[in-house]
Amino acid sequence: MSTYTQCSKEDLRAVKDALDVLNGRWKLQILIALLNGKRRFKEIARDIDGISDRMLSKELKELESNHLVTRVVIDAFPPVVEYTTTSHAKSLHKVIHALKEWGYYHRKEIIG
Amino acid sequence: MSTYTQCSKEDLRAVKDALDVLNGRWKLQILIALLNGKRRFKEIARDIDGISDRMLSKELKELESNHLVTRVVIDAFPPVVEYTTTSHAKSLHKVIHALKEWGYYHRKEIIG
DNA sequence: CTGGATCCTCAGGGATACTG
DNA sequence: CAGTATCCCTGAGGATCCAG
Numbered sequence: 001m002s003t004y005t006q007c008s009k010e011d012l013r014a015v016k017d018a019l020d021v022l023n024g025r026w027k028l029q030i031l032i033a034l035l036n037g038k039r040r041f042k043e044i045a046r047d048i049d050g051i052s053d054r055m056l057s058k059e060l061k062e063l064e065s066n067h068l069v070t071r072v073v074i075d076a077f078p079p080v081v082e083y084t085t086t087s088h089a090k091s092l093h094k095v096i097h098a099l100k101e102w103g104y105y106h107r108k109e110i111i112g
Numbered sequence: 113m114s115t116y117t118q119c120s121k122e123d124l125r126a127v128k129d130a131l132d133v134l135n136g137r138w139k140l141q142i143l144i145a146l147l148n149g150k151r152r153f154k155e156i157a158r159d160i161d162g163i164s165d166r167m168l169s170k171e172l173k174e175l176e177s178n179h180l181v182t183r184v185v186i187d188a189f190p191p192v193v194e195y196t197t198t199s200h201a202k203s204l205h206k207v208i209h210a211l212k213e214w215g216y217y218h219r220k221e222i223i224g
Numbered sequence: 225c226t227g228g229a230t231c232c233t234c235a236g237g238g239a240t241a242c243t244g
Numbered sequence: 245c246a247g248t249a250t251c252c253c254t255g256a257g258g259a260t261c262c263a264g
Contacts, residue, residue, distance in 0.1 A: 007144050007212070014215030015140065015208060021218060024256070028127065032119045041226055052258055057227055067221055078225045079264080088221050091214060096127060098210040100119070102203060103126030106133060109179055109200050136236070153246050164238060169247055190245045191244080 018095070021066050026051055026059045028099075031068060031092060034085045041081055068092075130207070133178050138163055138171045143180060143201055144208060151194040180204075 007015070022028055026048070033047045045056050060083060063069040068089040074080040119127070134140055138160065145159040157168050172195060175181040180201040186192040 007148060007208070011212050012141070012144060014212045014219070015144065016215070017219055018211040018215035019137070019140065025131070026257090028131065029124070032124060032127065036119060050258095053227065054229095054259085055257060058257090066218075073226095077264095079227090081226060088218070091217055095207075095210040095214050096119070098207040099130040100123050100126045102207050103128070103130035105203055106178075106200070107126070107129055138237095162238095165247065166239090166249090167237060170237090185246095189244095191247090193246060 021068075022095075024059065026055055027063060028096065030056070030059055030063065031085065031089055032096060034069065034083060035090065035093070035096075039082045039084060041083070044083065063089075133180070134207075136171065138167055139175060140208065140211075142168070142171055142175065143197060143204060146181065146195055146197045147202065147205070147208075151196060153193055153195070156195065175201075 029048050029051075030044060033044050036047075038044050038047050041053075041056065041060075044060075045051060045053060048056070060069060060071070064071055067086055070084050070086055072082045072084070074082065141160050141163075142156060145156050148159075150156050150159055153168070153172075156172075157163060157165060160168070172181060172183070176183055179198055182196050182198055184194045184196070186194065
């Protein structure tokens with residue numbers, strides 16, 4: 001395997017596509033929360049520090065339209081809405097893992 | 113291997129750290145260009161579709177302050193400035209690879 | 225509880241012109 | 245070539261209030 005990160009035009013486009021779907025400060029955090037098992041709107045909101053209801057709502061919609069999240073309404077009172085990740089979202093675990101590892105590595109590099 | 117992407121608070125923080133350093137639409141593109149071997153300011157600018165001189169300059173500075181890029185001035189006329197990635201930046205190849213793979217996968221998921 | 229609607233702020237980023 | 249300086253604008257995102 002090459003030690004280079006060679007990227008063709010197509011590869012670069014794929015990277016940009018990925019970044020496009022995961023853009024903003026919230027989407028990955030939301031997906032991580034869901035992959036950790038959180039489901040209801042308020043649970044997710046509580047889990048993510050600093051997110052507003054408005055943003056959470058908006059981001060969940062975008063994630064849903066990108067097939068990363070499934071929204072299930074349970075007809076009851078008070079209303080219950082459950083969010084789950086799709087299998088497609090689960091394919092993100094390599095991305096998340098890589099970012100996590102690199103985050104740790106970077107902190108050592110900068111601080112240590 | 114677990115199929116879950118369990119993230120502790122610390123892990124989440126690491127992910128956020130990583131995203132923080134790579135934020136915006138340009139930084140990863142710049143790093144990819146440099147990892148491909150490009151070096152001079154104008155070469156990078158030409159390589160990245162749509163970036164302005166102003167943004168490229170700003171982003172390069174941020175990357176430099178995060179130890180991801182090295183700036184070398186060659187005293188000559190016309191001026192020559194060479195940018196290279198640090199070994200730390202090279203550790204990003206797993207992140208880039210994961211994003212690339214997922215980008216392709218995502219396109220198939222959405223379009224196909 | 226689950227959000228929608230509205231209003232507002234601010235930083236990311238574009239365009240252009242200019243310097244060494 | 246390698247940037248800086250200015251001006252400007254859009255859109256991400258926050259705050260608050262309201263409805264089912």
